[in-house]
Amino acid sequence: MDRRIAHLALDRFRVSGFVGTSIADLAGALGVSKAAIYYHYRSKDALLHRLVDPLLDAIDACIQDHTTTPPPTSRQLLGAYLAVLLTHRQVVPLIATDVAVLNHPRIGPRLRAQNHQLRTLLAAPNTSGSARVRAEAALGAIWRPLIAQPPLDLTDPTHQRILVDAAVATLQPSRPHPDGGPGPAAQSTRTASTRN
Secondary structure, three states: OHHHHHHHHHHHHHHHOOOOOOHHHHHHHHOOOHHHHHHHOOOHHHHHHHHHHHHHHHHHHHHHHOOOOOOOOHHHHHHHHHHHHHHOOOOHHHHHHOHHHHOOOOHHHHHHHHHHHHHHHHHOOOOOHHHHHHHHHHHHHHHHHHHOOOOOOOOOHHHHHHHHHHHHHHOOOOOOOOOOOOOHHHHHHHHHHHHO
């Protein structure tokens, strides 16, 4: 019963959101009483932790494994991080898109701390703002394909390699524009501003 509750809760949380799903909804869908749910989980919050904590624990372990001397390469860290996310792929969209989960008083700070640690590892030894922006973009390059709709086939090792390659490339400093002018992003911004 424990697994049935957790499986249904994950589906409902992903569709209706954590806030939009009640214990009564889950009990009705399972054809059991609310008391039967509460027998396994003392609250909806406890049920959320049952779903999310294994992923957060695995991310913590990944960070710990890669906080070493000498430091890991960005490819090693991003590859290991992707492997963790793929193992817990069903939970990733819930964490990535549900505002209530992102702002949860225990889950939100933990996610932000993990993101900070990963960003620091990817940017090191460079501590500049540009390096931190590139590290954040590399993490986004890993997360975003996991929540794409329709879902992408990331069981293929070739696709996983492409994903890590793209994230690693994001970490590289941009090259100066051949004519010495601004890069494409700056040019498009300047063009847009002259049209207004």
